[in-house]
Amino acid sequence: MSTALHPTGLPSLADIEAAAEVVYRAFPATPQYQWGLLSERLGTSCWLKHENHTPVGAFKIRGGLTYFDQLARRGELPHEVISATRGNHGQSIGWAARAHGVPCTIVVPHGNSTEKNAAMRCLGVNLIEHGDDFQAAREHAIALAQTRGAHMVPSFHPDLLRGVSTYWWEFLRAVPALDVVYVPIGQGSGACSAIAAKQALGHRVRIVGVVSAHATTYADSLAAGRVVEAPVSTVLADGMACRVADAAALAVLGPGLDHLVQVTDAEVAQAMRALFTDTHNVAEGAGAAALAAALQERSTLRGQTVGLALSGGNVDAGVMAGVLGSA
Structure with a gap:
């Protein structure tokens, strides 16, 4: 997108x-x-x-709520969403995806905050650790979304x-x-x-x-x-x-x-x-x-x-x- x-x-x-x-x-x-x-x-x-x-x-939760609301209004809720984060954006997307019944995968870099990771998992997020920084995690998330035919949620939209x-x-x-x-x-x-x-x-x-x-x-x-x-x-x-x-x-x-x-x-x-x-x-x-x-x-x-x-x-x-x- x-x-x-x-x-x-x-x-x-x-x-x-x-x-x-x-x-x-x-x-x-x-x-x-x-x-x-x-x-x-x-x-x-x-x-x-x-x-x-x-x-x-x-x-960040405010953005996740309105992002998914707009998807729903357009009749475009996907079968899966994928995104990348250092934690707060991922919690936002995880929260909103759960509310709309959409499976959610979030990619974080290795060494990410353990407590942010736990909070995302608690929201039902499938968490993947990849790369040494956010950009590497983001690039992996984009590739993963393309492979799976999933919807990639950007960090800015x-x-x-x-x-x-x-x-x-x-x-x-x-x-x-x-x-x-x-x-x-x-x-x-x-x-x-x-x-x-x-x-x-x-x-x-x-x-x-x-x-x-x-x-x-x-x-x-x-x-x-x-x-x-x-x-x-x-x-x-x-x-x-x-x-x-x-x-x-x-x-x-x-x-x-x-x-x-x-x-x-x-x-x-x-x-x-x-x-x-x-x-x-x-x-x-x-x-x-x-x-x-x-x-x-x-x-x-x-x-x-x-x-x-x-x-x-x-x-x-x-x-x-x-x-x-x-x-």
Whole structure:
């Protein structure tokens, strides 16, 4: 299936509102809180959107729900779906596939999060381990889908953006005074959906993309104006561990982002500790990246209302213990 956007561009306000009806059949809108200690740490008013409070602990479930809803509406539910993931996208597709009675196979790289793997299996997913990184797993999933005649669910697609946009739509409506938001970039659905919600609502918020300094394909590609493959060495931010950027996502991110921030694993670990200390919420590496970027730019944020996405909380217990213990 092509990952090109619809001819009309990003999801419209009507698209997002219709997607919200689909999402809310599975769970309610997630909360956003103005945590006092977090605002104090950042030196300005800060709101945190809790996408770690969905049924799979991450924002991705919204996209899976609307992707399958669109397949069903078109009468195109397949006999099997296959996809690739580092964990949260796979849980999203596994959840939605189970709800529609469609068998689901997910490919993950070797050494993937054991707890994310367990969560996917619990949803009835047939889990396959292949390759050393996400790109290798993705390429194997594509080949497997072709061999089996199965439907390959991409990581970036307009029908995924429909659902993911609902969380930014919620956030911008709940806190209309937001001046700037920080959003992590894995394959791009989260940041592109923030841009979609901003445009749909006519909001003035500035959107800052966040990438791992150890996985720079999006930073390099945006700078070059074309897809540039980059090595991945992050050991903490697996949700951002992409080697090859998506061209369709780049087309949205280029004009839609205010700027881009790169965060190191050390900065991500610091942000994970800060979120636990200030809010007693657990964040996975990618889930803490927004705060890591905001802390990096702290001196420029005084007097502004900042929005952060805690995009996921699915971190292995041992990893979290190590992060907390390294303070």
